Amino acid sequence: QSALTQPPSASGSPGQSVTISCTGTSSDVGGYNYVSWYQQHPGKAPKLIIYEVSKRPSGIPDRFSGSKSGNTASLTVSGLQAEDEADYYCNSYAGSKNFPHVFGTGTKVTVL
Amino acid sequence: EVQLVETGGGLIQPGGSLRLSCAASGFTVSSNYMTWVRQAPGKGLEHVSILYSGGTTYYADSVKGRFTISRDSSKNTLYLQMNSLRAEDTAVYYCGGNSGLYLRAFDIWGQGTMVTVSS
Numbered sequence: 001q002s003a004l005t006q007p008p009s010a011s012g013s014p015g016q017s018v019t020i021s022c023t024g025t026s027s028d029v030g031g032y033n034y035v036s037w038y039q040q041h042p043g044k045a046p047k048l049i050i051y052e053v054s055k056r057p058s059g060i061p062d063r064f065s066g067s068k069s070g071n072t073a074s075l076t077v078s079g080l081q082a083e084d085e086a087d088y089y090c091n092s093y094a095g096s097k098n099f100p101h102v103f104g105t106g107t108k109v110t111v112l
Numbered sequence: 113e114v115q116l117v118e119t120g121g122g123l124i125q126p127g128g129s130l131r132l133s134c135a136a137s138g139f140t141v142s143s144n145y146m147t148w149v150r151q152a153p154g155k156g157l158e159h160v161s162i163l164y165s166g167g168t169t170y171y172a173d174s175v176k177g178r179f180t181i182s183r184d185s186s187k188n189t190l191y192l193q194m195n196s197l198r199a200e201d202t203a204v205y206y207c208g209g210n211s212g213l214y215l216r217a218f219d220i221w222g223q224g225t226m227v228t229v230s231s
Contacts, residue, residue, distance in 0.1 A: 034216035
């Protein structure tokens with residue numbers, strides 16, 4: 001159950017884009033198209049913003065997009081807004097033989 | 113309105129026990145798969161346990177043998193029984209659920225309950 005690897009921090013000015021990577025293995029990220037992303041503001045619960053690699057739940061703006069290549073998934077936040085400043089966590093399904101889900105280490109996004 | 117509300121956190125001495133509850137409304141705990149996730153102060157999110165709708169359970173290695181996840185369909189509530197608590201179990205504990213709308217993702221979350229293990 002090793003956590004997926006994310007950069008500790010990322011930043012951008014309002015209106016710019018920021019991309020966060022999430023690196024796992026062929027047993028999780030690379031093996032399934034079930035990567036999800038969560039946004040967490042301080043003191044708040046996580047909020048689902050991307051599921052199945054690139055799909056957005058109802059109500060999530062299209063400024064948030066996801067992709068995957070091999071064992072690495074990515075989240076891009078375009079047109080950064082002040083309210084996008086938060087922690088972001090990826091999560092991958094890892095099959096049913098072992099613990100089925102694993103989170104990433106988390107990335108703090110700062111809007112400059 | 114779909115809602116999960118956790119209760120049961122608090123200050124407990126090392127070696128003690130606590131039971132967390134997660135009451136659901138607008139959402140059926142037994143029909144969906146559920147998770148307990150914790151977040152130690154200043155740290156990231158960590159799955160503690162997962163319960164599938166069919167009853168299969170999973171535990172993180174760090175809590176295996178000490179924590180038990182369960183549900184009561186009549187009360188529409190998820191539980192986490194935590195025994196032999198250690199200082200490193202100190203965290204905010206969130207319950208999360210998959211509503212069935214989004215495959216392999218947790219779209220419903222409670223507000224969290226703080227567990228502090230200290231003498």
